[in-house]
Amino acid sequence: MNHARTDFRAFLDTLTEAGLMHGIDEPVDPYLEAGAINRHLLESGLPGPIYSCIKDSIPGMRLAANMFATFPGVAIALGLPADTDVHDIIDCYRERFGRTTEPVVVAEGECQQNVLLGDDADLTGLPAIHGHPGDGGRYLGTFGVSVTKDPDSDWTNWGIYRGMIHGPRALGITLHPQINHGGRIMAAYHRADRPMPYAMFFGGDPLYTILGGPGAPPGVSEVDIAGGMRGRPVELVRCKTVDLTVPADAEIVVEGTVSPGDVLPEGPFAEYPGYLVSDPAPAPVVRVTAVTYRHRAILPTCSMGIPMDMVFPQIQMAANFKRALLQARLPIDKVGVPRAGNGMAVVVSTDTPIAGLPQRIAATIWSDAAGSKLTPYVIVVNTDVDPMDTDAVLHAIVAKCHPARDIHVYPGFYNAPLQPYLPPGPHRALGAGGANVLLDCTWPIDLAPQDIPLRSDFATSYPDDLKRRIKHRVAAWNPTPIDVRGKN
DSSP: OOSSOHHHHHHHHHHHTTEEEEEESSSSSSSHHHHHHHHHHHHOOOOOEEEETTTTTTTEEEEETTTOOOOOOHHHHTTOTTOOOOHHHHHHHHHHHHHHOOOESSOGGGGGGEEGGGOOOOGGGGBBOSSSOOOSOOOOSSEEEEEETTTTTSSEEEEOOEEEEEEEEEEEEEEOTTOOOHHHHHHHHHHHTTOOHHHHEEEESSSHHHHTSSSTTTTTOOOOHHHHHTTTTEEEOOSSSSSOOEEOOOEEEEEEETTTTTTEEEOOOOOTTTSHOOOHHHEEEEEEEEEEEEEEEEEEEEOOOOOOOOOOOHHHHHHHHHHHHHHTOOOOOOOOOOGGGGGGGEEEEEEOOTHHHEEEEEEHHHSHHHHHOOOOEEEETTTOOOOOOOHHHHHHHHSSSSSTSEEEEETTTTOOTTTTSSSTTTGGGGTTOEEEEEEEEETTTTSSSGGGGOOHHHHHHSSSHHHHHHHHHHHHHHHHHOOOOOOO
């Protein structure tokens, strides 16, 4: 196991060496300008930014964006070579995820090199941005990992819940008892009429942020999984004002409490589906008691849209779905959550001609915690289609999915409330009005092998020896790649 430095700064250094990040030294406005730059760089295929000067922020503080926007970046975060195939990244995550190692508490950590208490704990000095024109305000919590601890057990939850700055010492958090683990823990405190201790940390090992997304089941602490995946315990330090622990190598930590009935309107925020659909809604408020940070701290942020500026959820979801399908003993080959689907579609490949197999695949995915909430579209293809190749998947849909026979619609399913197609109404927050769909793009089982049409492409149509000769000749010509998508 690699025991090299794995904190956020080492991660950004490696990304920069790989050409995936670059520094911006000129001052940048946190209101829209930084968010617009983030989106432009991402959508143009350019390296992500590390800003050295966000206006009106604590001198020396920095801001980084788009660091999780590529599969090579996620590979680096997992300690893999940047050129690792995406399906190997998925399998690596799937194989490592089940390991656990309990953390250790240390006396001091870099995250507490600077300590602001009481009125000095001012959130407005942090380089948080107002990223989209329709956002409700400046969002500090986009890549921040919330820390909550169950009052009746040893379970500590790490979760990514968005956080909007309401004022110098007030942060609105999207904790919901019916939707996320942090909300469930909060409800346990509030049923006893007790304030909940709360912390949000930023940075540290990039694995912390990855694990803060959907993944661990209730009762399982993400910090244990992080230790297991790295092969060594995570080092934690005790917070200054609340009874919680946070990673010693974090960049910034916000501490506070969430009291029963203390809510303020939060949102809207341009979220993962790529549309601004949510209205302001009451959300719990963290009353901040401390802010601690490293010297020249770096705040990670994201500016969601089309395409997504983070792809680690696709890796997580594909790995979790593949684990569930294999545990169900279903004969599948590869699983992919294509980037263009923003987590809302999964593609599974198989060549086993068993009646009802696509339906069993879909049922297994929709029984998964993440699949039941976030992934209403299941597409099943044959193994000649790479599930991560969106062009090939679209072709499979239009060429092999019979419009009447192979599209199976299941009304009444829960869909994530942020789905743009959901109808407005009082029950939208609970995902009412949704549906799931299965697209079966496999050859019918009653189709004789000799009747299966031959695929016409370079990879499958030509003899191997001819393909090798052609590849060698073309490589000698040293042609310049072109963007087949063209420019608008």
